[in-house]
Amino acid sequence: MLKNDSFMDFLKTPEYTEAPVLGNWKAFYLTSIIFFVVELLLFSYLTIAY
Amino acid sequence: MHSIDFIVLFGTLLAIALYGTWKTRKSHDLKGYLLGDNSMKWGTIGLSVMATQASAITFLSTPGQAYQDGMGFVQFYFGMPIAMIILSAVVVPLYFKLKVYTAYEFLEQRFDLKSRALAAFLFLVSRGLAAGITIYAPAIILTAILNWDINITILIIGVLVIIYTVSGGTKAVAETQKQQMVVIMAGMFVAFVVLLVKLPDHIGFKESLVVAGKMGKMNVIDWKFDPTNRYNIWSGLTAALFLFLAYFGTDQSQVQRYLSGKSIKEIRLGLLFNGVFKIPMQFSILLIGVLVFIFYQFTMPPIFFNKTETDKLATSKYEQQYNELSKQHQQVFDQKRVLLGELVAADKAGDEESTTQLTERVNKLQEQQESIKAEAVGLMQDINPDLDSKDSDYVFITFVMKYLPHGIIGLLMAVIFSAAMSSTSSELNALGSTTVIDFYKRMVNDSATDAHYLFMSRLFTVFWGILALLFAVFATQLDNLIQAVNILGSVFYGPILGIFIVAFGVKYVKANAVFVATVISEGIIVWLYFLSRAGKLGITYLWFNPIGALLVVAIAVVLQAVWPKKTT
Numbered sequence: 001m002l003k004n005d006s007f008m009d010f011l012k013t014p015e016y017t018e019a020p021v022l023g024n025w026k027a028f029y030l031t032s033i034i035f036f037v038v039e040l041l042l043f044s045y046l047t048i049a050y
Numbered sequence: 051m052h053s054i055d056f057i058v059l060f061g062t063l064l065a066i067a068l069y070g071t072w073k074t075r076k077s078h079d080l081k082g083y084l085l086g087d088n089s090m091k092w093g094t095i096g097l098s099v100m101a102t103q104a105s106a107i108t109f110l111s112t113p114g115q116a117y118q119d120g121m122g123f124v125q126f127y128f129g130m131p132i133a134m135i136i137l138s139a140v141v142v143p144l145y146f147k148l149k150v151y152t153a154y155e156f157l158e159q160r161f162d163l164k165s166r167a168l169a170a171f172l173f174l175v176s177r178g179l180a181a182g183i184t185i186y187a188p189a190i191i192l193t194a195i196l197n198w199d200i201n202i203t204i205l206i207i208g209v210l211v212i213i214y215t216v217s218g219g220t221k222a223v224a225e226t227q228k229q230q231m232v233v234i235m236a237g238m239f240v241a242f243v244v245l246l247v248k249l250p251d252h253i254g255f256k257e258s259l260v261v262a263g264k265m266g267k268m269n270v271i272d273w274k275f276d277p278t279n280r281y282n283i284w285s286g287l288t289a290a291l292f293l294f295l296a297y298f299g300t301d302q303s304q305v306q307r308y309l310s311g312k313s314i315k316e317i318r319l320g321l322l323f324n325g326v327f328k329i330p331m332q333f334s335i336l337l338i339g340v341l342v343f344i345f346y347q348f349t350m351p352p353i354f355f356n357k358t359e360t361d362k363l364a365t366s367k368y369e370q371q372y373n374e375l376s377k378q379h380q381q382v383f384d385q386k387r388v389l390l391g392e393l394v395a396a397d398k399a400g401d402e403e404s405t406t407q408l409t410e411r412v413n414k415l416q417e418q419q420e421s422i423k424a425e426a427v428g429l430m431q432d433i434n435p436d437l438d439s440k441d442s443d444y445v446f447i448t449f450v451m452k453y454l455p456h457g458i459i460g461l462l463m464a465v466i467f468s469a470a471m472s473s474t475s476s477e478l479n480a481l482g483s484t485t486v487i488d489f490y491k492r493m494v495n496d497s498a499t500d501a502h503y504l505f506m507s508r509l510f511t512v513f514w515g516i517l518a519l520l521f522a523v524f525a526t527q528l529d530n531l532i533q534a535v536n537i538l539g540s541v542f543y544g545p546i547l548g549i550f551i552v553a554f555g556v557k558y559v560k561a562n563a564v565f566v567a568t569v570i571s572e573g574i575i576v577w578l579y580f581l582s583r584a585g586k587l588g589i590t591y592l593w594f595n596p597i598g599a600l601l602v603v604a605i606a607v608v609l610q611a612v613w614p615k616k617t618t
Contacts, residue, residue, distance in 0.1 A: 047268060050264075050268035
């Protein structure tokens with residue numbers, strides 16, 4: 001367990017930074033965004049068409 | 051309800067509760083009980099997170115909301131995918147690697163004990179009371195429709211949940227939520243199909259969308275920025291984003307769901323699954339509401355969907371006026387039905403002029419129907435001054451009870467009860483964990499055995515369960531308390547999120563500055579809330595989330611700069 005200031009130092013350690021924030025996950029995040037954009041387009045179409 | 055409905059309803063609920071209890075009978079240590087032995091895979095996490103958020107009111111109110119105002123409510127969820135990505139990227143690895151049991155534990159590691167205690171206390175107060183409302187809100191609607199004693203409905207939901215949540219902890223909550231989500235999805239799908247079958251022959255799915263569009267129900271996206279309107283794309287993408295960051299990132303009832311994940315990868319996939327599928331799920335529920343609206347354009351609806359109140363009116367001194375209004379209501383409905391048939395035919399034939407004219411006439415009749423209803427509500431309020439003039443919560447359940455076949459009614463009732471149970475179980479589980487980890491173990495007894503903390507976790511879960519039940523039972527006499535709970539929900543999330551934003555991102559700010567900033571921001575938000583309620587501030591409650599969060603960040607940064615040495 002980490003306390004106070006040492007917590008912020010923890011954010012710089014490999015134990016934290018090596019957990020891929022983007023890296024391999026870019027594709028998954030991008031897929032979510034693409035799904036969302038498709039949903040937005042579909043909803044816009046429904047709003048305009050009906 | 052027919053006996054077959056009771057068999058389906060109670061069979062489903064009991065089977066799920068027994069399965070959850072049996073499957074998790076080996077929870078014998080604290081980690082297993084509170085974190086599910088970190089064994090959950092992404093599918094379970096995703097469904098569990100979705101089931102926690104979807105309460106019974108979601109399935110009672112959302113179709114009614116679409117019936118009343120159209121599809122626009124779906125925009126509220128537009129911040130969800132973005133929130134899930136931010137939490138997956140920033141928050142999940144941190145919580146997981148610090149091996150915390152609760153979100154608030156993390157605050158002591160970053161700031162100090164009082165910050166942790168403040169956030170945990172705010173959670174216990176708001177979520178503890180909200181758990182009672184999670185049970186009470188559907189119970190009051192079901193009681194009005196089913197004529198059951200309200201206490202029976204409350205006990206059915208509450209007692210089963212307490213049994214399996216206390217017995218199996220986090221794992222039992224997740225296991226039962228998987229089954230409950232299957233029941234919910236199946237039930238809503240069946241309702242959708244039955245609705246399509248029940249529409250008149252000349253009205254298919256496409257024609258339904260045409261009629262709904264002409265009557266203003268297909269306003270899925272509203273591009274106009276208006277802070278007084280809760281549902282437009284901008285409030286969804288900004289204000290609701292902050293709400294979801296707060297709810298999924300700092301509310302223990304959600305954090306506990308994904309802390310039980312097997313790895314960071316499983317947790318991220320689970321949250322992204324929620325981000326991707328939540329919007330289609332809400333869209334489908336709203337679409338069911340729109341189809342119910344179309345159904346009632348061709349089948350005579352009641353003047354007011356809360357039958358208990360219309361029955362009172364029909365036998366009151368206003369009987370004659372009510373009968374007169376009913377007659378007018380029927381006449382307007384008949385005229386509108388004929389015009390709608392013509393409208394569909396004109397639209398099919400591509401006759402734009404007739405379509406426009408008929409649309410105007412139909413909408414005028416719809417307005418007439420609304421004003422007849424308003425007159426009837428006025429009479430009802432004369433008899434019962436406390437009457438809620440909004441009947442949209444009763445629309446879907448009235449349709450289910452009156453027009454669905456036996457067996458399916460039982461299934462749909464199981465959907466509503468399952469939803470109530472799934473969100474209540476997460477709440478009780480999180481309340482028990484926070485009480486033990488953030489208060490009992492941290493401040494009362496920090497050197498007991500694992501078995502003792504496990505026992506205390508179960509004990510506190512029972513305690514919160516009984517408190518929620520008592521609150522639900524006595525809620526009818528506690529109007530002011532219910533209002534207070536609603537206020538708490540609206541005003542706490544923003545400042546709590548602010549504490550976490552500072553914790554994650556502003557290294558420069560220390561404990562005292564953030565604590566004082568939170569207290570000041572909370573005061574400002576409560577003040578804004580009352581201004582808004584008095585009609586002196588033109589923004590909806592959703593905006594209190596970003597305002598509260600950003601206030602904490604800004605005030606904390608300024609305080610830290612002014613007193614750099616004193617505020618450590």
